[in-house]
Each structure stands twice: as C-alpha cells, then as structure tokens.
Amino acid sequence: MRPWGVRSFVLELARDPGGSYRGGERLCGRVLLEAAAPLRVRALEVAARGGAAAHWLEGSSLGINAVSSDYAASETYLWRRQLLLRDTGETTTLPPGLHEFPFSFQLPPTLVTSFEGRHGSVRYSIKATLHRPWAPARRARKVFVVIEPVDINTPALLAPQAGVREKVARTWYCNRGLVSLSAKIDRKGYTPGEVIPVFAEIDNGTTRPVLPRAAVVQTQTFMARGARKQKRAVVASLVGEPVGPGRRTLWQGRALRIPPVGPSILHCRVLHVDYTLKVCVDIPGTSKLLLELPLVIGTVPLHPFGSRSSSVGSHASFLLDWGLGALPEQPEAPPEYSEVVADEEVPTAEQNLFPPLPDLDLGLEGPFFTYIQEFRYRPPPLYSEEDPHPPTEAIRPRCMTC
Template identity: 60%
Template sequence: MIFDKLKKFYIVFDSPEVDTPPVFANGDVVSGKVVLELTGECKVDSLKFHAKGLAKVRWTESRTAGSSSAYTQTYSDEVEYLNVKEPLLQPDNGEMVVLQAGRHEFPFSFQLPEETLVTSFEGKHGSVRYWVKVKLHRPWATVRKIKKEFTVIQPIDINTPALLAPQAGTKDKMARVWYRNFGQVSITAKIDRKGYTPGEMIPVFAEFDNSTSRPVVPRASINQIQTFIARGTMKQKRSVVAVLCGDAVAPRCRDSWQGRAIKIPPVGPSILQCRILKVEYILRVCVDVPGTSKLSLELPLVMGTIPLHPFGSRTSSVSSQYSVNLEWLRLAVPDRPEAPPDYNTIVSDDEAEQNTAPPQGVEEFSGMLERPLQAFVQEFRYRPPPVYSEVDPNPQPFYMRPRCMTC
C-alpha cells in the first residue's frame, strides 16, 4: 500500500545548538530541511513549501435579555507579516518523480522581512504565530501535510533615552465620611526608568500619606495588559504577574519605601507595533482604603529583550573598546622597568680576572699611554655596569621657558 511506504515525514530547523529550538528576528535567514523516510519505491507529484506569519484576534460578545440571548456578535481581524511559497520537488515536464526507498532530504531557506515584525505571542483572544507547512502530493493518495511553528522575537533595546527616563506620579483621594473614616490618602511613587528585562529587580521609591482615622495597607504589583482590537472595538485582559506587599500605615502617619524591590518574573516582551494586538505592562502602586475604593497610581513599563548596559548602548561599546586599548597598553608597557642583570651572573670570576688583569711588562702608569688602543678596550669590556637606581644620580636643573606676553 502507498501509505505503508511513507515511514516518516517531518521538518527540521537548522539550529546552532543541539536540542534548542531556534529563535529568529527580522532580517534573519530561516533554514532547515524536510525529511522523507520511505520503506519502498514511491511516486510523488509535488512537494510544496509554505512559510507564513499571522497576527489574529477573535472574540464573541453576547447581549442577553432575560433567559435568552438577544444577539451574538463576533469580532475578528488579522494582519499578515510573512508569506513565502516555493516548490521543493516539482517536475518541469509534468511527470511524477519516483523516489527510492530510504531517507530523502529537501533543504529550504528564506529570509524574514527587514521591516519590524511582531513577537510571537499566545493570548486569550488572539495570537501571533509563525509556521512552516509542507504538503506532499502523491497519485491516488490523500495529501499529507505537516506543520511546524518557529519563534520570532522582535528585539527591544532598553538602552534608549525614552526607556531610560524616570517615571513618577502623584495621586490622592478623599475617604468617605459615612464610614467614619474622614481624611485624605495620597501616594507619590517613582522608578528609575521605564524599560526593564525579565529577571530584573525594580526598586520602588514611594511615599504614603495617611490622613484618615483608619490604617491603610500599601501594595505594588506588575500587571500585564493584553489589548485586542477588531472592527473599532477593543477587548482587554489584565493579569497580575508580581506582587509586593508593604506594612500598614497607621492613622495620621506617613510611611515611605526607599527602593523596595519587586522582581520581574519570566514574561514575554512588550508588543507595541501591532495594529490589532498589544501587550503592555504597568507598575501599579495602590493603597487599600477602608470604606472606599482603592487608591492606585500606575506607572508605564516596557519589557525589553536587550538588557541595560552600564553606560548605555553607545557609550558601553566605546568604553569596552577603550578598556581593550588600555589592556593592550598594559601588556605592551610594564608598570616598572626591570633592573639589568647582575654582572656576576653573566661573566665568570676566572674570565673577569683574566680580562681585567694588566698586560705583562707594564707596571707603571706612565707607560699606560704607550699601549695600543685595543688594550684599553679589552680592559673595560667586562667591567660591571653601575649600580641600578631609579633616582637620577645627576639630575638636571629644572628650567622653565619664560612666556612671551605678546603671544
């Protein structure tokens, strides 16, 4: 039977690391291969390849009147980011291709668009997905299809002026009188910057002023907001991803947080460039006020993929290059010059005595001037050098050139 001849049919992406799924960004080249393992001879009409990227949203809203639904409205929309088609195996003359038993590999390769893509995402009312689909057409057989998704992450560098700017705000609220809790509660909060990456700690600086007659409890949380847009209608889903609880603030008292840290859990990056789908984050600082609704202050956050550099992206690269240059200089020029070797370690005692001994037959100083020049050279050749010292034994007087006043 035909079905028995097709043993395996799957897709493999090229990955630099074994057992690690590849992750791509805009402009990257996606490559891999389609593998067919046959147990016998098989005729193939064509093998077609299709790569696609799609952002899609969909939800349903119902309006009820009593026990029955008055109407049901469905909202949906989609945006295409990738669409690549090519035949991996298709004869030009219209005849079928006969594949023998064994393993057959068909490589594929395509480049992602250079323009901004949207990060892969799975939400309650929408998703952003990228996949590769292959169809195998054979005579008198059902079309076999295989599909494999791959991940795309649009880089977000938080080392930009907009994301490095501090975020701050102030908010106050009056408590209700009928609950015997008259007074005002105010919040002032600040964070160092707007952009962070998962795993970082956010130091929260806040001040809570409780002028009511009841204690209040401050809290901080990181919230994710998923926004889905279709046909002029918006649907949102909010979820809390991290919480920080503080101590109660007594009545007529004030308390402050001097950098209380809240850790960012592993969450997906922000999605801000899609027309129908957005993923945003906020830091919410709130106070539970008895007898009234919560007083909350929201500061915007952006979850990036490129972490913070010590001095920003551009200055960091310059500083790293400068440090490399300093290291090269440090290796090339020693901190302190080495002292010259000892004379005794180079010339033996016998050789020194032999070369420094005066020539035979010369006893008086008056006859030294009559000797040939070579004798003086031999006499001073193996004499030890002066004692090494870092202090100049003959310092030159310091002279400063007078400055011309007319220049």
C-alpha cells in the same frame, strides 16, 4: 510497510526546538522523505506562514431575544513558498530509501513577537506538502518562535517615571481625612529577572490605618472591527507595612522582581501587550487610591557601558528629588590651573606666549602678552573735560578753516 509507499515524512529545522528567530534572519531546514518502494511524486513544496489573529464573542439580550456579536481580525506578517520538486505535469519517480530536500527562507526584516492569549495569538509555522498522483497529500508541520528585540537602552525607556495622587476618604458623606501617594521609578524599560526599585511616599491623614501595595500588571488588548477586549493579570506584587493614622511612610527602593514574562508588543494592529506598575493604597471604608506608571518589558538588557552614565545621573537626580541624598552646603572651589596642568606647561610671566612678529616695530618693550594683561586688569581712567595729553608743537591739530 505503510501504505502508498511512504515510510516517513518529516520536517526538521536547523535550529534547536527551543531556539527562536528574529526578523531578517534565515529560516533553514530540511524535509526527510523515506520511500519503502519506488515512489511517484508530482511536487514537493514548503511554505512558511505567520501572523496575528484575534477572535471573541460578545452576547447581549433584549427581552427574550439574545443577540451575539462575533469579532474577528487578522494580520499577515510572513508568507513564503518554495518548491523543492516542481510540478511539471509529469511525475517524478524516487527510488526506495531516504531522500533529503534542504530549504531556506529569508524572514522579513521586522516581525511581531510570538504570543498566545485567551482571545488572540501571534503564530509562525512552516509546512511541507507532498503531492502524489492518485493519493492523498502528505503534510508535515513545525511551529517556530519569533522574538523581536526590544532594546531598553533608549532615551525614552531610560527616563524616570513618577506620579502623584491624593484622595479624600469619606464615610457616609463625611470627610475623614486626606490620603496622598507619590511614587517614582528610575526608568521605564526593564527586562525579565531585573528588580524594580520602587520609591514611594504615603501620607495618611485619616483616622484609620491604610495599607500600601505595588504590583506589575500585564494588560492584553485585542482589537477587531473597532472594538476592544482586554484581559489583565498580576505578574508580580509586594505588600508594604500598614501606615497608621496621621503617619507618613517612605519606600526607599522597595524591590519588586520581574518574573519570566513575554516582552511588550506595541506595534501590532490586532493585539497589544502592555505592562504597568500599579502602586495603590487600600483605604478602609472607601475605594483605594491608585497610581499607575507605564513599563516596557524588553529583551535587550541594560548595557553596562554607554547607558551607565545616564542611568547613574538619573538615579542621582531621582534620589535628590525624594530627599534621599543631599548636596553640600557650599560647593567646592574649582581646582587651580596649576593643579590640572603639569608644571612645565604652566605659563609664567617670563614666557613669551605671543612673540612679536619679526621686522615690526610695535613700540613696546617686553612681550606683547604682558601689555594685554596690564590693560585687562587696569581700571578705566577717570573722566575729565581736559585732555590729559595736550598736543605738542610737533603734533598740532589741523585747522579746518585754514
């Protein structure tokens, strides 16, 4: 038997250890307390906490004196506390055996995705504390993961991304030619496991071969006291074939698969996680030509319906911009009205589409629609100074002087 009468003190969550939570959900679980003998307890509480923190050191030296700067920042997203056994000033005696205390918390509507980095992190945990008289407190702690949804089915993340860069290759202050690079992807948002089709055009105007490459780069940015600390890592890459002197090469959708990585974190004041697609050309004898296109790694994949039309439309214009598709020289004529509408619905000249109103003498013979069509397609009369229809005796103009 363990000392102080507590055989076990365990904290369990209702969801599996591999499960994740999101803002607005309920965090449910239980505290299991096994007493080996009658146990006097003052209080039992459960607290859920979560937030972001960043910390790093930067050193500089002036002569023989070394100066070190400490940068730290934090932000709280979750703080909930629940008393399972309230401290009323008097102790509660629990009989020997296993006791279960359920708890439930309502998570805030928005949270930041869990993250572990070199200079900062976003962590969430729940801790149970057992207070007893004349005995040290017993604690049990569990860490849970939060993944906030990032939906890529938005107009901003479905928009194509493109860029153009060029560079003059120089060796010993002599121009050796111009290298140009154009790259484009069909949208900005992707999810892990998807393939990014990279379209690029590399034009090598130098006298030496160049090597094109592409990579997905993750950038972790930590912020504290107005300073920033960044860490970059390549998560996926591909290498193209060398482009010879005076040659041009096209990438017609080179596949670059996104590995299982964490989603983008854009709405945190302590740290950011950004992704970019970098397309570069290695030029011998000079620095490389680099083109960066922004990426957002989401958690909600592309919908098969709803966003399909916009995605297909952007992909079609995407191919046309790069000369990978062509419109017909002469557009097809629109279909006849009779081909679209059924035969029984096609209006004919004999049908009265606008029948005359009853008890009205319009002075017209036949349907009124016929006269409308006749007037519509008849050319205007020639201008003449003489009245082609002079007034008769029955209709004589009134003299204003009479």
